Amino acid sequence: xxxxxxxxxxxxxxxxxxxxxxxxxxxxxxxxxxxxxxxxxxxxxxxxxxxxxxxxxxxxxxxxxxxxxxxxxxxxxxxxxxxxxxxxxxxxxxxxxxxxxxxxxxxxxxxxxxxxxxxxxxxxxxxxxxxxxxxxxxxxxxxxxxxxxxxxxxxxxxxxxxxxxxxxxxxxx
Amino acid sequence: xxxxxxxxxxxxxxxxxxxxxxxxxxxxxxxxxxxxxxxxxxxxxxxxxxxxxxxxxxxxxxxxxxxxxxxxxxxxxxxxxxxxxxxxxxxxxxxxxxxxxxxxxxxxxxxxxxxxxxxxxxxxxxxxxxxxxxxxxxxxxxxxxxxxxxxxxxxxxxxxxxxxxxxxxxxxx
Numbered sequence: 001x002x003x004x005x006x007x008x009x010x011x012x013x014x015x016x017x018x019x020x021x022x023x024x025x026x027x028x029x030x031x032x033x034x035x036x037x038x039x040x041x042x043x044x045x046x047x048x049x050x051x052x053x054x055x056x057x058x059x060x061x062x063x064x065x066x067x068x069x070x071x072x073x074x075x076x077x078x079x080x081x082x083x084x085x086x087x088x089x090x091x092x093x094x095x096x097x098x099x100x101x102x103x104x105x106x107x108x109x110x111x112x113x114x115x116x117x118x119x120x121x122x123x124x125x126x127x128x129x130x131x132x133x134x135x136x137x138x139x140x141x142x143x144x145x146x147x148x149x150x151x152x153x154x155x156x157x158x159x160x161x162x163x164x165x166x167x168x169x170x171x172x173x
Numbered sequence: 174x175x176x177x178x179x180x181x182x183x184x185x186x187x188x189x190x191x192x193x194x195x196x197x198x199x200x201x202x203x204x205x206x207x208x209x210x211x212x213x214x215x216x217x218x219x220x221x222x223x224x225x226x227x228x229x230x231x232x233x234x235x236x237x238x239x240x241x242x243x244x245x246x247x248x249x250x251x252x253x254x255x256x257x258x259x260x261x262x263x264x265x266x267x268x269x270x271x272x273x274x275x276x277x278x279x280x281x282x283x284x285x286x287x288x289x290x291x292x293x294x295x296x297x298x299x300x301x302x303x304x305x306x307x308x309x310x311x312x313x314x315x316x317x318x319x320x321x322x323x324x325x326x327x328x329x330x331x332x333x334x335x336x337x338x339x340x341x342x343x344x345x346x
Binding site: 001002003004005007008011012015016046047050112115117121123124125126127129130132133134135137138139141142145146148149152153155160163164165167168169170171172173 | 176177180181188299300302303307308311312318319321322325341343345346
């Protein structure tokens with residue numbers, strides 16, 4: 001695999017979103033075992049002024065699906081933040097992955113010097129490369145990790161390999 | 174900035190470790206304001222079977238300082254995990270940043286197809302690119318985010334921009 005702006009972003013988003021979906025499965029299993037409403041996990045948060053689990057998923061989705069459009073000065077595809085259930089949230093992740101799979105390497109590669117503007121940074125711009133490495137990637141992993149941490153804090157049986165997901169291992173010589 | 178295996182890893186590690194050091198400063202300030210021992214924050218964790226704040230810092234340091242050596246089949250520089258105080262932990266971060274600053278782009282670039290073996294994956298290998306994108310980057314941000322989350326959970330006055338750090342913004346036209 002060659003290193004390019006596409007290969008270090010979009011496929012990583014797709015993989016981590018798949019892992020995130022499996023976190024939800026483990027949360028559901030935990031709720032069943034404990035005979036609790038899985039909704040309590042969706043609304044759980046680590047601090048009163050941090051977002052709950054469900055919102056972390058929406059934000060991870062937003063970071064991922066807005067990445068390529070921002071490089072191209074177009075509007076990201078809109079998904080209303082109306083998810084209420086685990087099924088809704090898993091569907092949101094699936095839809096986000098579908099959007100990401102439709103992004104072509106040529107939509108991202110070569111956009112290092114694109115001018116990226118963001119509504120929450122009025123009057124300012126940053127390069128496509130800086131947007132990717134200073135904002136998009138760290139922010140995306142922030143929300144995936146925080147979602148994981150919320151579930152771990154609630155006793156859901158997750159481990160580091162759930163966070164990392166599958167690895168492209170081969171046999172060593 | 175061009176996208177290369179170096180530019181999407183080492184400078185990101187350096188930046189996030191600088192942010193991590195500033196999390197510690199805010200933790201110290203919080204402890205002073207609340208008249209609590211900052212050591213209680215260093216030992217705080219989000220779940221009984223997750224690592225505490227101090228260990229998250231050591232692990233972020235380990236991920237960062239072992240990255241380039243792993244690509245080159247060499248042993249990462251050793252830093253004993255003996256930090257007991259905020260000063261120790263800040264010194265660990267400073268030392269890690271110093272190690273990272275000494276890494277040349279040529280130590281990393283072009284190593285996409287290097288064979289990377291890891292002691293915890295015996296008999297297996299993965300490519301340099303897969304190591305970077307499937308393990309090193311996500312794992313590094315995992316520990317930075319978890320460190321942040323532990324402090325937030327304890328009421329330390331941190332916000333998302335502390336996590337993101339400075340941005341290379343210029344004035345939009």
